[in-house]
Amino acid sequence: MVAVTFPDGARREYPANTTGLDIAKGISPSLAKRTVAMALDGVSMDLADPIEQDAKIEFLTRDDPRALELIRHDAAHVMAEAVQALWPGTQVTIGPVIDNGFFYDFHRNAPFTPEDLPVIEKKMREIIAKDAPFTKEVWPREEAKRVFKDKGETFKVELVDAIPPGQDLKIYRQGEWFDLCRGPHMTSTGKIGNAFKLQKVAGAYWRGDSNNPMLTRIYGTAFAKQEELDLHLKQIEEAEKRDHRKLGREMDLFHFQEEGPGSVFWHPNGWTIFQEIVAYMRRRLKGDYREVNAPQLLDKSLWETSGHWGWFRENMFMAQSAGDHTEDERVFAIKPMNCPGHVQIFKHGLRSYRELPLRMAEFGVVHRYEPSGALHGLMRVRAFTQDDAHVFCTEEQMADECLKINDLILSTYTDFGFEGDLTVKLSTRPEKRVGSDEAWDHAEGIMQEVLQRIAKSNNRIKTAINPGEGAFYGPKFEYVLRDAIGRDWQCGTTQVDFNLPERFEAFYIAADGSKKAPVMIHRAICGSMERFLGILLENYAGHLPLWLAPVQAVVTTITSDADDYAREIHAACIRAGLRAELDVRNEKINYKVREHSLAKVPALLVAGKKEAAERTVSIRRLGSDGQQVMPLDAALAALANEAVAPDLRRVQNAA
RNA sequence: GCUGCCGUAGCUCAGUGGUAGAGCACUCCAUUGGUAAUGGAGAGGUCGAAAGUUCAAUCCUUUCCGGCAGCACCA
Numbered sequence: 104m105v106a107v108t109f110p111d112g113a114r115r116e117y118p119a120n121t122t123g124l125d126i127a128k129g130i131s132p133s134l135a136k137r138t139v140a141m142a143l144d145g146v147s148m149d150l151a152d153p154i155e156q157d158a159k160i161e162f163l164t165r166d167d168p169r170a171l172e173l174i175r176h177d178a179a180h181v182m183a184e185a186v187q188a189l190w191p192g193t194q195v196t197i198g199p200v201i202d203n204g205f206f207y208d209f210h211r212n213a214p215f216t217p218e219d220l221p222v223i224e225k226k227m228r229e230i231i232a233k234d235a236p237f238t239k240e241v242w243p244r245e246e247a248k249r250v251f252k253d254k255g256e257t258f259k260v261e262l263v264d265a266i267p268p269g270q271d272l273k274i275y276r277q278g279e280w281f282d283l284c285r286g287p288h289m290t291s292t293g294k295i296g297n298a299f300k301l302q303k304v305a306g307a308y309w310r311g312d313s314n315n316p317m318l319t320r321i322y323g324t325a326f327a328k329q330e331e332l333d334l335h336l337k338q339i340e341e342a343e344k345r346d347h348r349k350l351g352r353e354m355d356l357f358h359f360q361e362e363g364p365g366s367v368f369w370h371p372n373g374w375t376i377f378q379e380i381v382a383y384m385r386r387r388l389k390g391d392y393r394e395v396n397a398p399q400l401l402d403k404s405l406w407e408t409s410g411h412w413g414w415f416r417e418n419m420f421m422a423q424s425a426g427d428h429t430e431d432e433r434v435f436a437i438k439p440m441n442c443p444g445h446v447q448i449f450k451h452g453l454r455s456y457r458e459l460p461l462r463m464a465e466f467g468v469v470h471r472y473e474p475s476g477a478l479h480g481l482m483r484v485r486a487f488t489q490d491d492a493h494v495f496c497t498e499e500q501m502a503d504e505c506l507k508i509n510d511l512i513l514s515t516y517t518d519f520g521f522e523g524d525l526t527v528k529l530s531t532r533p534e535k536r537v538g539s540d541e542a543w544d545h546a547e548g549i550m551q552e553v554l555q556r557i558a559k560s561n562n563r564i565k566t567a568i569n570p571g572e573g574a575f576y577g578p579k580f581e582y583v584l585r586d587a588i589g590r591d592w593q594c595g596t597t598q599v600d601f602n603l604p605e606r607f608e609a610f611y612i613a614a615d616g617s618k619k620a621p622v623m624i625h626r627a628i629c630g631s632m633e634r635f636l637g638i639l640l641e642n643y644a645g646h647l648p649l650w651l652a653p654v655q656a657v658v659t660t661i662t663s664d665a666d667d668y669a670r671e672i673h674a675a676c677i678r679a680g681l682r683a684e685l686d687v688r689n690e691k692i693n694y695k696v697r698e699h700s701l702a703k704v705p706a707l708l709v710a711g712k713k714e715a716a717e718r719t720v721s722i723r724r725l726g727s728d729g730q731q732v733m734p735l736d737a738a739l740a741a742l743a744n745e746a747v748a749p750d751l752r753r754v755q756n757a758a
Numbered sequence: 759g760c761u762g763c764c765g766u767a768g769c770u771c772a773g774u775g776g777u778a779g780a781g782c783a784c785u786c787c788a789u790u791g792g793u794a795a796u797g798g799a800g801a802g803g804u805c806g807a808a809a810g811u812u813c814a815a816u817c818c819u820u821u822c823c824g825g826c827a828g829c830a831c832c833a
């Protein structure tokens with residue numbers, strides 16, 4: 104006998120191997136009918152699974168949040184059946200549930216096209232309508248291999264081989280069709296419902312390895328209810344609307360063109376935002392950091408010493424004299440990182456322990472040859488500006504420096520309006536690395552301790568470990584912020600480096616007169632300024648806070664009678680330190696409002712005859728329909744106050 | 759880099775084996791209007807590049823360049 108505890112706390116005994124379905128039926132046929140799966144002690148299972156030991160049971164309906172995964176997984180199976188029915192000879196591989204849906208990878212000579220998707224969807228609806236039960240069988244390993252081999256499913260044979268010995272090989276059937284799968288599944292295909300959609304086709308490497316053949320992947324999503332699916336599709340649309348590449352065009356911020364793949368042409372508006380961010384960072388560095396600038400082009404030998412030529416070469420640009428008749432054959436690399444340059448500055452002259460920690464910052468432009476397929480607007484470029492810094496310190500100072508950096512990173516994100524969850528991930532030693540295991544043990548140990556202190560210091564912070572994701576020269580923290588629509592972005596990083604100073608034989612004179620290698624901490628807050636700007640744009644959907652907006656106000660007129668007054672307002676805006684433009688074009692006010700609204704100008708200062716007579720201004724704020732008439736002086740004072748950067752406001756408030 | 763799709767005016771996109779079209783933007787003219795598109799006229803393109811097939815290529819083929827989605831990568 105097994106004892107089963109129900110959600111209401113009731114406990115009943117059943118003969119061993121009674122199934123969940125038996126129990127549900129025993130309670131009521133309607134319960135059995137609407138139950139799609141069960142959870143035993145919180146673990147989702149097939150409803151038809153026998154209950155082998157005492158457990159808490161829950162019957163999952165379609166509406167249970169835990170059933171969503173099952174709906175999607177079942178949909179993936181049905182999609183695979185549909186595809187094989189439509190295109191016999193297509194091999195199936197794997198089809199897992201992912202964050203917002205599911206996919207299934209197929210092997211087929213001709214890839215799928217988007218036009219195939221509605222056809223597959225139609226077939227899926229037919230299969231779902233048949234409502235065939237999902238049934239599970241456990242097959243002997245050899246039989247499974249033979250069956251799949253006979254069917255020509257060579258990828259499945261590989262999957263069977265990959266299942267650790269001793270584990271059951273489960274086969275799920277739905278009508279005629281079956282698939283190797285670890286389950287669980289719902290009771291029948293009809294439970295999937297019709298709130299699903301196939302979204303896109305894409306290539307994907309077999310087992311995620313770029314050495315393997317490429318399969319065709321079909322992505323889809325499914326929900327319990329049509330309204331949920333509609334909402335989800337709507338959200339995707341919304342996210343597309345705030346695509347920074349689109350906003351960049353609309354707001355006239357930047358552009359890309361063929362001759363400079365992955366390199367940004369910054370327009371005046373975009374560069375204004377960029378410089379505003381840099382100015383903010385500079386203010387935050389004041390007092391602690393010294394800003395430097397290291398060469399863009401350095402001899403290859405320096406990169407050999409640093410290890411980049413060995414480890415990073417694929418991502419580096421090389422440069423030589425372009426002259427036809429030059430005898431100078433020297434090979435230079437365009438810097439992909441600032442650190443070797445900073446070590447040279449550290450090394451110039453004798454350093455004393457008294458100078459440590461020595462914090463060296465640079466808004467350095469680095470170039471990296473990123474794979475063409477990785478390029479993506481401002482988010483992934485080949486030339487970008489890092490808000491980079493290197494802290495040279497003693498080992499004893501290291502933990503404190505990491506914490507100090509942590510404070511700077513957190514407050515910076517808050518100032519830029521990222522107030523949601525933050526994750527700090529510790530990335531540990533990668534396979535390709537320099538330095539001894541002892542050095543790595545040591546560095547990771549310290550980082551681990553710091554991570555715990557960071558976690559305790561602030562309840563916004565979640566922590567995680569990324570095994571094997573560290574830099575080739577040392578472990579690192581990665582700071583991941585969450586934007587307004589819930590997407591995570593890795594921006595800041597703190598990396599501990601015991602290697603580079605040693606490679607360059609950098610040292611300082613310690614208190615006892617001996618030479619010691621400093622510890623080097625690499626640190627970035629925004630990471631890439633270009634990317635950070637892109638993230639900001641998407642976070643705010645282009646509606647930047649006033650202090651970041653490239654054009655903070657446009658002064659415009661109802662009729663040309665007010666032109667002179669508008670000029671006066673504009674001049675007053677400039678005096679008040681606002682980035683303001685004047686628009687006295689002979690256009691209707693509707694037209695001008697529309698145009699500046701589309702350009703995401705935060706404040707529109709409108710002057711007509713009435714305003715000119717009363718020395719007021721009609722203010723229309725981006726995103727609101729109405730307007731407010733205010734005395735000019737008061738309006739400008741309010742705007743100027745709003746435009747104060749958050750860090751400067753802190754200073755003001757403290758005074 | 760890989761797979762698929764795409765590349766026509768500044769932007770968004772039609773279109774055809776016989777060297778091109780719309781809307782918006784731009785220029786000019788008229789219009790002086792109260793908060794998301796005033797009307798008219800004009801100008802604007804080696805149809806991504808090169809080679810090939812063809813009497814003829816923007817259209818078909820190949821290669822290259824660039825973009826998009828996903829995968830891989832993000833040291």
